[in-house]
Amino acid sequence: MRPKLQARHVTKRFPGGGRTGEILALKDFSLDVMTAEFLVIVGPSGCGKSTFLNAVAGLEPVDEGELLMDGRLIQRPGPERGMCFQEFALFPWLTVRQNVEFGLEAKGLPRAERGRRASEYLGLVSLSGFEERYPYELSGGMKQRCALARLLAVDPAVFLMDEPLAALDAQTRLILQTEILRIWGEERSPATRKTVIFVTHSIDEAVFLSDRIVVMTARPGQVKEIVPNPLPRPREDRMRGDPAFARLSMEIWDLVREAALKAIEL
């Protein structure tokens, strides 16, 4: 399998303002993400996980190194790299349907086609019947499902998910983890799956979702270790109780712990 995305020696700095000095968010960060892979990045707070996603999205330029998609340099945002945000980022002034249609309108699809596709994807995330609601009328889990539908509707080749479940309660999280795998196409052949980079704080989440887990160091963010996930697919909830699940979680925590402690002291 060939890499879908490549980060080569990426360095990203944020100029410090006033009292704080310059922040080195990513330093010589290199990573290959394979086509159709579900890659999860874990690391302590402030390790540059989100910075990396923003850079891949094309929302933040990098200072050194390069980011490639299909061998081509990423220079600006585009619908082929869709993003999912921790704060959902649904447009509060648009209804659920209008939110999902936004990306389709950007693509220039005719109105009828937009409506048809919006209904289809809202059905996929079980939000049929909520089309005319505003985001403020939805629960957190429904909001993130709506954001997922909005993302799916534009059919990006790469999904960049920036702690999409972090704002949800623990039970909704577990349910949506399974949901995300289903939508990703876990039960279909790998050829039909999209490439996913999923950033999270939660080790259990990383173990449940991933093909590979990237553990990052504390700031400046670098790849500390890449751990392949041997758990079979499709993942099922009962696997959360498997000894293999626990062993892998422990292994990841051993890798993260030191950096997490360092991040707290900072």
Next chain:
Amino acid sequence: MQSGDVARKLPFRAWPAAVGARAPLEALQRVMFVAVALGAWQWLAPRLVRTGPDFFPLPSDVLHGFATLLTTAEFWTSVVSSVGRVLAGFAVATLAGVPLGVLIGASPRFEALVDFSVEMLRPLPAMAWIPIAILWFGAGDVSSVFLVSLGVFFPVVINSAAGVKATGRVYRKAALTLGAGPLLMLRKVIVRGALPYVILGCRIGLGVGWMVIVAGEMVGAQSGLGFLIMKARSFARIDWVVDSMIVIGLIGLGLDAAIVRLQRWAVPWWGKEGT
């Protein structure tokens, strides 16, 4: 409206519902307060000052004045011309002010360019322009519309700019990753996000405009409620002066209520949780 139906069905209505239950009592209290104030005016004023429709009208005089004033054609044409001028000035000011404010909010470079000029002109009361307005446009409709639009313009600009800036960056990020081009971004993200503030600016601006028109007509027009007040005063019909003031207040209230309704209709999501 459909979203209103949805809102009515939602569970988190405890607070507005409680207000609704209290509403009849509140309305009664409001009426009683006005009645007591009018009663005090009617009873107390004659014991303190010289009263009468030619100098210090009592509520009874004011009421009596209405009976005659409302039958004159001049009163109604005054109302029409004042309201017409305010709406015309308001239209001019928002058509120019909203795009300017959005541009200021969206482009730091443009803001740096015009900020000084806007901030210098803004504190000038619209009344300061009266002499120039009369000189340029004569005493009439154009002068009044010009003054009103100046009064409306700045609150609209400032609030529109603030609205663009207050819209979370995350929405722009989301729009970009969904493939939005500049036009869609402007239309569906920047302007729609700023809309609550734009409407707020319009609300403040309309209030200012209504204040400006009355003052402007007192010196710079031959018609309108401001002119009517000056005319009634010169005929020593102070009861009509007070009547006109009451009408001005009520129309101001009505214009404000119209904007509040517009706000509820256009930005039903505003003030609810962010995303």
